[in-house]
Amino acid sequence: MAGTYGDLVANGSFTNGTTGWWAGDPTKITLTASGAGAEAAATTDAINPWDAPFGQDNIVLRQGCLYTLSFTARASQANTSLRVQVGLGVDPWTADVDKTVDLGMADVHFVMQFTSSLATTAGQLSFQMGQGTSVTVYLTEVRLTTSTIREGFYVDPDNNAQKWVTINAGDPRAPKIQRSIASRPGARWFGDWNTNIQADVDAYVTAAAGTGKLPILAAYNMHWRDSGGQSSGGAPTPDAYRTWIDAFAAGIGDRPALVIVEPDSLAQAEYLPTEQARTDRYALLSYAAQSLAARPLVRAYLDGANATWIKPADMAARLIKGGIGTAKGFAVGVANFDATDISCGYGTQITAALTAQGIAGTKFVVDTARNGNGAMDDNGQHVDYCNPAGRRLGVPASIGVGGAEYLLWVKFPGDSDGQCGIAPENTAGTFSPYLAERLIDGH
Known part of the structure; x- marks a missing residue:
């Protein structure tokens, strides 16, 4: 008998002749x-x-x-x-x-x-x-x-926290990291480290479908990514990016998936050094939105920055130039620490600004992975964006509140922001049990 989840049709490409038919x-x-x-x-x-x-x-x-x-x-x-x-x-x-x-x-x-x-x-x-x-x-x-939100979000079995726990099972921090972080659903990030992007995305979405869960993916390979910052890299040319995002979308195919599209790319667009670079950035994001929109069950959310970075009206204008009209919505607070109510207020302001500019009904999601203590330090000042102290885990992936469609863990807790803050030895994207434990304990 066929399974309950995954591909319920056996031999659907007939590579084994007519077996099963x-x-x-x-x-x-x-x-x-x-x-x-x-x-x-x-x-x-x-x-x-x-x-x-x-x-x-x-x-x-x-x-x-x-x-x-x-x-x-x-x-x-x-x-x-x-x-x-x-x-x-x-x-x-x-x-x-x-x-x-x-x-x-x-x-x-x-x-x-x-x-x-x-x-x-x-x-x-x-x-x-x-x-x-x-x-x-x-x-x-x-x-x-079948793979729907009704069944819950997919837990990446190879998230960096889980890999660390598997290797360091005897470490006294392992049980709390396993329980509080590694076993939680969050986004799998895909970028220039994936040697075969279509195959890698297909394998991940297939694994999620096999459990009946909805996978969360982050596409992170924008040309001139992070404007040369801690997470620099990405596609070497605009054409290379178009090829990459098409392969990314093809890997998802006709299956459900939730995709966060190129974190920070719109927020950083106006900082790029030339007019051509800025024009390319918006054009590439529009292309990504269209490529993902062609997949009927993909819920794609463009980068929408965070509440203390770009003004809502300006962010709305950038989202329009980046193709929000063909995307499901936008994401706020990605890899940031603003409290959920502040992020929801910001998202609502952007939605209102989009409506005023002729794009109504746009949804937004909030990254709650590390916002449990908000983004203020003990003196009421906003913390630095890069591995700050005193932060805490936020609400795990769930249906949204305060106008948000979903609350999601996008930047996975314990993964470093770069060689900075309280973890100067960890490069961007690498897992730190030190950071993880501080997020769990809130210090």
């Missing part, structure tokens, strides 16, 4: 596969769609859960009808999906989303193609997945 009356339909997809051939004896069916049985469907069915198909002749059903595989054959699509002679990728009304282990996916003519349908990339 059935077909109807062989006098009306034959199903073959050479390893590069399936060929379903219907005869003239198949008058009705259901006369020439093929599909899979024993699919687990859970009532109230959101599912995504996707596949790529074409036909041997234009105007070919293909009926698609997902539902109960036994009497009374209740269907959650019953749609007919028109196929041409060029491959088209279809995506269908539905909420299951069924709770069953006898689910069925079927394709029906009888239409009174001799026709062949070519099919591949069949996937049926």
